[in-house]
Amino acid sequence: MKEVRTRFAPSPTGYLHVGGARTALFNYLYARAQKGKFILRIEDTDQVRSTEESYKQVIDSLKWLGYEWNEGPEVGGPHGPYKQSERLDLYKNYATQLISEKKAYPCFCTADELDRKKKQREAMGLPYVYDGKCRNLSEAEVAEKKAAGHEHTVRFRTPAKEVVVEDIVQGTVRFDTALIGDFIIVKSDGFASYNYAVVVDDHLMDITHVIRGVGHLSNTPRQIMIYQAFGWSEPKWAHVSEIVGSDHKKLSKRHGATPITAFRDLGYTARAFNNYMALLGWSSPDGREYMPIAEQKALFDIARCSKSPAMFDVFDLAKAAEVDLAQVPIAELETYLFTKSKLNWLSNQHIRATEDNEFIREILPFVRNTKVVPDAECNENNERLREILLSLRVYLDTLGQIKKYLADFYLPFEPRSADYVSSEYFQAENFSSLAKTFLRLIEQMADSSGGDTLVPDKIKEAINQVGKELGVKGKPLFMGLRLASTGRLEGLELPIYLALLGKQRVTERLSRMIALKETAVPQG
RNA sequence: GUCCCCUUCGUCUAGCGGUUAGGACUCGGGAUUUUCAUUCCCGCAACAGGGGUUCGAUUCCCCUAGGGGACGCCA
Numbered sequence: 232m233k234e235v236r237t238r239f240a241p242s243p244t245g246y247l248h249v250g251g252a253r254t255a256l257f258n259y260l261y262a263r264a265q266k267g268k269f270i271l272r273i274e275d276t277d278q279v280r281s282t283e284e285s286y287k288q289v290i291d292s293l294k295w296l297g298y299e300w301n302e303g304p305e306v307g308g309p310h311g312p313y314k315q316s317e318r319l320d321l322y323k324n325y326a327t328q329l330i331s332e333k334k335a336y337p338c339f340c341t342a343d344e345l346d347r348k349k350k351q352r353e354a355m356g357l358p359y360v361y362d363g364k365c366r367n368l369s370e371a372e373v374a375e376k377k378a379a380g381h382e383h384t385v386r387f388r389t390p391a392k393e394v395v396v397e398d399i400v401q402g403t404v405r406f407d408t409a410l411i412g413d414f415i416i417v418k419s420d421g422f423a424s425y426n427y428a429v430v431v432d433d434h435l436m437d438i439t440h441v442i443r444g445v446g447h448l449s450n451t452p453r454q455i456m457i458y459q460a461f462g463w464s465e466p467k468w469a470h471v472s473e474i475v476g477s478d479h480k481k482l483s484k485r486h487g488a489t490p491i492t493a494f495r496d497l498g499y500t501a502r503a504f505n506n507y508m509a510l511l512g513w514s515s516p517d518g519r520e521y522m523p524i525a526e527q528k529a530l531f532d533i534a535r536c537s538k539s540p541a542m543f544d545v546f547d548l549a550k551a552a553e554v555d556l557a558q559v560p561i562a563e564l565e566t567y568l569f570t571k572s573k574l575n576w577l578s579n580q581h582i583r584a585t586e587d588n589e590f591i592r593e594i595l596p597f598v599r600n601t602k603v604v605p606d607a608e609c610n611e612n613n614e615r616l617r618e619i620l621l622s623l624r625v626y627l628d629t630l631g632q633i634k635k636y637l638a639d640f641y642l643p644f645e646p647r648s649a650d651y652v653s654s655e656y657f658q659a660e661n662f663s664s665l666a667k668t669f670l671r672l673i674e675q676m677a678d679s680s681g682g683d684t685l686v687p688d689k690i691k692e693a694i695n696q697v698g699k700e701l702g703v704k705g706k707p708l709f710m711g712l713r714l715a716s717t718g719r720l721e722g723l724e725l726p727i728y729l730a731l732l733g734k735q736r737v738t739e740r741l742s743r744m745i746a747l748k749e750t751a752v753p754q755g
Numbered sequence: 756g757u758c759c760c761c762u763u764c765g766u767c768u769a770g771c772g773g774u775u776a777g778g779a780c781u782c783g784g785g786a787u788u789u790u791c792a793u794u795c796c797c798g799c800a801a802c803a804g805g806g807g808u809u810c811g812a813u814u815c816c817c818c819u820a821g822g823g824g825a826c827g828c829c830a
Contacts, residue, residue, distance in 0.1 A: 240830085241830090242829080242830045244829080244830075274830060276829090276830080277829060277830065279829090280829075280830090338828095342827095342828065345827090345828085349827090353756080355756090356756045356757090357756070357757080358756070358757045358758080358826060359826065359827095360826080382828095384828055401759095401760070404759065404760080405759090406758075406759075407758080410757070410758055410825095410826075411826080412826090414827090415827080415828055417828085418828040419828055420828075422828085424827090424828065424829085424830090425829070425830045426830090428830095429830090444824090445759090445760065445761085445823080445824065446823090446824055446825075446830095447824095447825090447830090448759070448760070448824075448825080449758080449759060449760090449824070449825035449826075450825075450830090470760090472760095472761080472823095473761095473823065473824075475822085475823075477766090479821095479822065479823090480822085480823085481823065481824085507767090510767055510768080510779090511767070512767090512768095513768095514767080514768055514769065514778095518768085518769065518777080518778050518779080519778090519779090520767080520768090520778085520779050520780085521779090537761095537767095537768075538760075538761060539760095539761050539762065539763095540761070540762095540822080540823065541766095541767065541768090542766065542767075544765090544766050544767080544780095569781095571780075571781055571782090572766085572780075572781085573766070573767065573779075573780040573781080574780095575780090576779090576780055576781090577780090583793095625792070625793060626791090626792060626793090704789085705789060706789055706790090707789095708789075709789045709790075710789075710790060713790060714790095719790085719791090720790060720791075721790050721791035721792080722790070722791070722792095723790095723791090723792095724788090724790090725789095725790080
């Protein structure tokens with residue numbers, strides 16, 4: 232059987248967002264599932280809007296997502312070049328062929344003229360189709376206009392018929408070409424238009440499956456006609472559902488057309504983000520949702536893709552109203568995320584599943600970014616930092632969230648009244664004695680082991696010791712000591728928490744809490 | 756306006772003529788965790804509406820409503 236070849240063909244006229252990224256993912260996954268090739272092609276025939284900066288950003292996003300292309304920019308391949316702007320001669324030659332076969336013709340209508348006609352039709356409530364003014368120009372007329380220096384485009388001579396699109400996702404869809412008319416395949420600047428260039432490229436690059444958003448379905452009959460004009464066999468079509476924002480509308484800047492790089496900067500792993508995107512319009516045969524990409528590569532099939540649009544539901548619209556989510560800085564963007572989204576849940580699952588060293592390596596840049604941990608301590612070999620990060624990982628939906636937790640371990644202790652004033656454990660009569668006894672034991676512990684190190688097992692013993700000495704047990708004992716030694720009502724398992732804080736910080740907190748208690752409840 | 760597509764719990768979805776309409780996230784309740792989180796149970800929650808076809812429609816057909824897309828010298 233013929234090798235499957237898919238492609239992703241972005242135009243460098245903006246950044247990559249979920250819509251495009253998901254299309255790239257599906258192409259990539261399908262190629263891998265079929266043991267085929269994934270090709271990247273840059274469609275930069277729009278001279279006005281294409282930019283180098285945008286190109287770099289798109290490539291950057293694709294690399295982060297991990298879609299290794301077998302052929303394309305940077306890696307090359309036997310069907311290059313992979314930028315349309317470098318394939319101009321190809322388009323020109325094939326266009327010449329079509330013209331000589333009378334399947335296409337030069338058109339000298341000006342943009343203004345066409346615009347006027349279009350507006351007239353619209354005013355009458357009629358659909359606009361090119362009227363064919365230049366369709367039957369004689370060779371002499373053409374030569375004359377060219378000689379006179381008139382600019383021209385090249386139009387495809389659309390035959391009157393019905394074009395049938397056989398689509399893997401959409402099924403059989405029929406189009407009447409009368410509604411299409413003679414469309415432009417070469418622009419007056421000499422560049423190929425999209426519908427024409429894709430066909431030439433897809434054919435020459437031997438693309439077997441065209442997987443893209445349904446938005447392109449109505450372009451497909453035009454492309455099929457071109458395949459037929461050349462006598463080329465068409466690829467298999469697969470038009471997958473579009474992705475909509477939380478407002479049920481097409482992804483707009485306000486509602487979710489956020490650059491992929493923003494999610495990277497927020498601290499989502501590419502693994503989690505890919506997992507989430509794969510679920511937008513596709514489902515695994517056995518219904519599993521949390522899935523390493525390796526399994527997606529094995530299981531993915533366009534035949535299991537849904538026709539109905541999927542919602543990219545990760546933003547809290549109530550909070551994000553009136554905000555351009557594509558523009559806000561990362562720190563602010565975070566506040567507009569729906570914290571209980573499936574994306575976050577998946578992200579947390581992936582963070583937990585990450586191998587320890589890998590996890591540390593990935594999170595370190597985010598740790599540095601907090602500026603909370605001294606630069607000198609920000610390295611993979613720092614045992615204490617390592618322990619802290621590893622203990623905290625279950626709490627993280629994104630790597631960026633680490634900043635919420637790190638201050639407690641690295642910054643000077645700040646008691647929060649909300650944690651203790653109305654707490655029954657703080658109000659308890661024995662709070663002070665609990666704290667003092669614990670403080671004494673902790674200090675002794677430090678004496679015997681030396682340095683700042685606390686050992687979880689020893690702390691456990693000390694807790695029991697406090698209970699025995701004061702005749703306290705159960706919740707009052709544990710919660711009282713938690714509050715007294717950490718100043719917090721929540722957190723890691725106490726012995727581990729304290730060991731990670733270290734002797735110095737624990738004794739300091741105990742003293743502070745004792746002082747607070749004494750100010751709050753004067754002697755007597 | 757014309758053409759095309761879509762419509763199952765709030766969200767992602769399974770389903771491809773006969774199911775108590777299943778799962779996941781969220782939410783609610785409970786158990787465990789002497790804290791929060793985790794984990795584990797239990798629960799709430801859907802076939803857009805109306806006509807057909809059929810012994811039987813979530814599933815097939817038509818209409819309506821809602822949504823999306825195309826109708827570019829943009830891709």
